[in-house]
Amino acid sequence: MNSIITYLMLYNQYLLKQISQLLLLIAKHIPLKQWAFDDSHSPEYQKFKVDKLPKIFIPETVDYQLLLAYYQHKYGKTVKPIKHKSDNPIYETIVCPRCGAPHQYLYKNNGSKGQYLCKVCNERFNETNIFNRPLSLRCPYCGHILVPKKDRKHFRIHKCTNTKCSYYRQNLSKLPKDVKPSDKHKYKLHYIYREFTIDFFKMDLHALPKQAVSFNFKKFNAHIMGLCLTYHVNLKLSTRQTAHALEEVHGIKVSHTMVANYAMSAAAVIKPFTDTFDYKPANILSADETYIKVKGIKHYVWIIMDACKKSILGYQVSDTRAVGPCILAMRMAFEKFKTFPGKALKFIADGYSAYPLASQQCKLEKGWDFDVTQVIGLTNDDAVSTEFRWVKQVVERLNRTFKSSYRVTCGYGSEDGALYGVSLWVAYYNFLRPHPYNYWKPLNALDALKDAENMPAKWQILIYLGQKTILNMQQTRVV
Structure with missing residues (x-):
């Protein structure tokens, strides 16, 4: 027995020696930091x-009288006033902006060009001096x-x-x-x-929607609304196709305008629940932006998702590709963390400059210190692309999935409609859509949906959970 233990200990030491030699080989011949992309340094x-x-x-002012006393004490000499020429005087109203020395201690440093030099504190100044700011x-x-x-x-x-x-x-x-x-x-x-000039970190991400209604149905009921959402969101039918399917399959005559109103109201109520749900995200996030059309004009959808668990954590709709919506999408995603992971977070994006600029503002305003890894190009020509290409492809596949449901709409009619249309699709993607990644089950299991027998019932339960979330938010704000 003792001989076996001795042999195992010797073999363990041998393995440790081999590992140290391999690490030494890697450190000598394989660079640990490689350029992300050679062309990016052009x-x-x-x-x-x-x-x-x-x-x-931040300029700090001093008192010229204290400086004069200090020079007298240290050097035993007094700083004498300047004898100005009568043809080039300095007006009595001009004083040093740093120490307050009067005009007797000031030179005209560059003649008539407007710069002065203080003999006491050696400060050069003019009318736009930094001590005036x-x-x-x-x-x-x-x-x-x-x-x-x-x-x-x-x-x-x-x-x-x-x-x-x-x-x-x-x-x-x-x-x-x-x-x-x-x-x-x-x-x-x-x-x-x-x-x-705008503080994106003080904007309310969870503002209570104006489109929230009481759902007091006059002609139809909640089940018909669930049917409209099922056809429109799950089966990717347009509002007109949804109205046509309800009439042909169920014998229910609903106008396409009513279908759109149902979708808008449901999205407005479900959105707070989707945005504040505890997704328990992993430390690998992937971000990308894609374009949509609103009244025929190009708009952008920013999406940040959990690359491991596939849930969508942050999203924004904007009319420009500026950095502001990118910051808001990052805020929405990072607030899902109970404790921000810091440098342990791997944030993968493309080569667009809005992401590092947004990360700089996150660190400056909120203390969220993390690195942005940018995967540039379509081929793995460098070590960074080879390592993180799969993360970028996850969000690219998500964009294609979103576009397949968006194309049937022929664009959105308003910016609010685009935002709530995207939020309704995000709720479906995170809570209702079956995923092969999760063995054809939804990404986030809800106990309230276990007893639901069909999809219209699940939509009704999501609306109920959204109403509870809005009620809690209202009570919290009142308190």
């Missing part, structure tokens, strides 16, 4: 990258003050205009040699920071 792709946060400079943004590479350049819909663009900045010099050296000086504006060379 200067043509620089405009899609998000720069790091700027330095915030509450704070200033500085370039993290050269410390130069950022200049506001453009105002967009949701943010203001600040730019470092220093031509000696190391960031600018490095990007300038990457340009092809045959680029003309007049074409340099086509490349992103200077440091840029986007200051958001």
Whole structure:
């Protein structure tokens, strides 16, 4: 018995030695960090990258009388006032904005161009001095003050205009040699920071819907409403086809407008339940955006899903492809975590710059610190794409599934209709649709749906759960 234990211990030591040698081989010959995509480091792709946060400079003022006393104590000399020439005087109203020194201690630093130099604190200033501002943004590479350049819909663009900045010099050296000086504006060379003018983290994601009704049916009943939702959502029929099927199969004459009203009201009531449900998500999320048509105009649907459990955690409908809806979709998804996983979270997206910019704002406003892994291209040409391609394909398949149900609608008639149409489909996908991944069962099992005999009954139960959620939200807000 002792000989067997001794042999196993020796064999275990041998295996540990082999593992250490393999790790040493990997560390020497296999790079642990590989470029995500060689083309992404080209200067043509620089405009899609998000720069790091700027330095915030808060000026601190001092008292010139204390400085004069300090110089007298340390050096044993007094700082004498300046004798200005009579033909180039400094007006008595001009004082140093930093230490408050009067005009007797001020130079005209560059003649008549408007810059002054304080002899006491050695501060250069003019009418637009930084000490007249509450704070200033500085370039993290050269410390130069950022200049506001453009105002967009949701943010203001600040730019470092220093031509000696190391960031600018490095990007300038990457340009092809045959680029003309007049074409340099086509490349992103200077440091840029986007200051958001709207706080997307104070918007209410769970606002009570205006379309919520009491469902007091005058002509029909709740079962007929469940039938309308079953044909319209589950079987992917348009509102006109749904009305036609109800008349041909069940002998029920319902107009397509009534079917649309039923769908809108049900979506408005079920949406709070879908958005606040505890999905217990995993630490691998996949994000993507696809387009839809609203009154013939292109709109976008942002979707963030659990790549392991396949549930949709966050979604937004927007008329632009800006970063604001992306932030709201991230908020909706991240609020599903009871404890945010931080760096353990693997967030997979495509190469669109809205995702790293949104992650930067999440870290700045909410402290959600995570890395965005961007899978670029359609083929596995690099280590990142090879490792995370399957995660990106999960949300791509989800987009195709959504599009198959969306195409029959020929687009939406309003932005509210698009939002509630997508939310109704998300509720069906998360709670009612059978999935092969889960052995042809819904992704999230609800105890209330176990005794439901058919799909119209399940829709009625979902509406009941949504009404309970809205009631709890109202009571919470009143308290």
